[in-house]
Amino acid sequence: MKNEWPLWEVFIRGQHGMSHRHVGSLHAPDAEMAIKNARDVYTRRNEGVSIWVVEARHIAASSPSDKGPLYEPSESKVYRHPTFFDIPDEVGAM
Amino acid sequence: MTRDEALFEFCLRMGDSTLVLGHRVSEWCGHAPVLEEDIALANTALDLIGQTQLWLGLAGEVEGKGRDADQLAFLRDAWDFRNLLLTEVPNGDFGRTLMRQFLFDAWHSVYLARLLKSSDKRIADIAEKASKEVAYHLERSADTVVALGDGTEESHQRMEAALAYLWPYVGEMFAGDAVDAAMAEAGIAPDPAGLREEYDALVGRVLAEATLEMPESRFAHKGGRNGAMHTEHLGHILTQMQWLQRAYPGASW
């Protein structure tokens, strides 16, 4: 039987209240050890305050060929960005 | 023995144990069963080296003869070392190394918890920093002991053998002497004998989960903490550790 430890994806939230961010992967026999290993491997330089791990095979990903239909429609919705609107200087900060 | 002499001894006991164990654990670097464990062991060793700098630094300060942590670590011979014998025994296989780590971490965490309330602020401060590191060491070593004890038939046998080999070195942690009495009286450090029950409960819990039987024997090898009789292994550790400082006296590195 093949006995390689499963692969886990590691997400870490840094010091400043940002969202968890994918930082890399590692191997571990189970979730608890994966969190410990993530602590030892990915927070050696004070990088984080919270760790998420998820077994790599459980991650569902969008298909690269869907890139056009998925992301291009939002390109034309420029009014979603504050820079779309011209506010006169005399109104002040907004 | 004055109080400062006792305090000096106490600091050496703490610092020499972390120094020698840190040395042993660092021997794994590049040789562990899997990369993740290699990295984790290095973290443990780094914490222990850091703690050594604090304890031996304080020892030098208390002694007042101008010796710093490096001089104490690199220029004393074996009979002046005050580490627990447990820390100097060879690594053996990965299972024995982790069992030793667990038996040490369990004592270390119980002991440091008391030192947090030390009447000597310098000691309470070191304990404050070290206890956070050691809480993680204990969590990790306990989990690994459980996994290896429970894992496969082979791993179970290896962990049984490791425990049988290491158990006689546990008793020394709780054998108090005049230094301990002086420290307890001054409210600096606890009487080690009083910690045995808590230790046994903690270790017993983990060993049970690891499907390992806690040995009944209370026989204890002694002589590390008071320097009366180390194992033959310490001399070899020092031969390596102190080589450069001894071969090139006075050089700066």
Next chain:
Amino acid sequence: MYAQMIKTAGTGVKSPEEMTEEERKFQARVDANEKIEPKDWMPDDYRATLIRQIGQHAHSEIVGQLPEGNWITRAPTLERKAILLAKVQDEAGHGLYLYCAAETLGVSRDELTEDLLSGKMKYSSIFNYPTLTWADIGAVGWLVDGAAIMNQVPLQRTSFGPYSRAMIRICKEESFHQRQGYDIMMKMARGTEAQKRMAQDAINRLWYPSLMMFGPSDKESVHSGQSMAWRIKINTNDELRQKFVDQTVPQAEYLGLTIPDENLKWNEERGHYDFSEPDWKEFFDVLKGNGPCNTDRLTARQEAWSDGKWVRDAMLAHARKKAAAKVAAE
């Protein structure tokens, strides 16, 4: 260079006419500096070459732990011991990041490890040289990490996303490695007579092996051409070697150490140092397994792997039992 003499799969750079439609699209993305991600279509040869290259890079990191690890228990002060241990630990981390990057291409870490242990895959020639004195630890940080950085910094821009991200993380962590090596060298070069001798001896032994790290000249190589077109190789070996020499000579002068090359001379016209080539016969001997430490290095890795098997198996067995018990309880 932690990846040397990587044989690029395929027949060399294809013209757009020779390419399939998919290949043309792929090459256009690479040319536009887009990152290729694991699930994207990629030529089989691109995938195969990357597995070789990233795998060899990862192997170099973990075999590279050994020569420096050789001095952890003999480091001369507590601080030096901690710094060296942290550095060698970083190499393990870098190996781990790189294996994970390779795994996104459909090969497992265990498979790569077995290929290293069987001798099928190589690691950098430099790690087959011994570290004999404490000055070697300084020289390895200064020269070997210095040479590695020359290659790794441009590789942050490589076309394969996971490789690029691993290199970014590695470069960030690695920035202290070369400095700690130079810091050791400064102490030695300004120390006692014995320390100066040690420092000079270290550079005498490690200079040419460091130059070999970049591999033989590949200006004319069709393989390199393809790897460069794919942007998994950014510079030629000669470019990087020259850059390394130009950077290192003034650093050696500052230390008062002599680089063991009588032909080393500033060439005003070229704006570069002229220098002697290393002995390439020695390089190929080392690659074939006849370096001073090849056998020891591989044996150390084989032992770690086989001695660790029961641990890996047991931890997985325990995890499976725990998971089964949890399911049964639900």
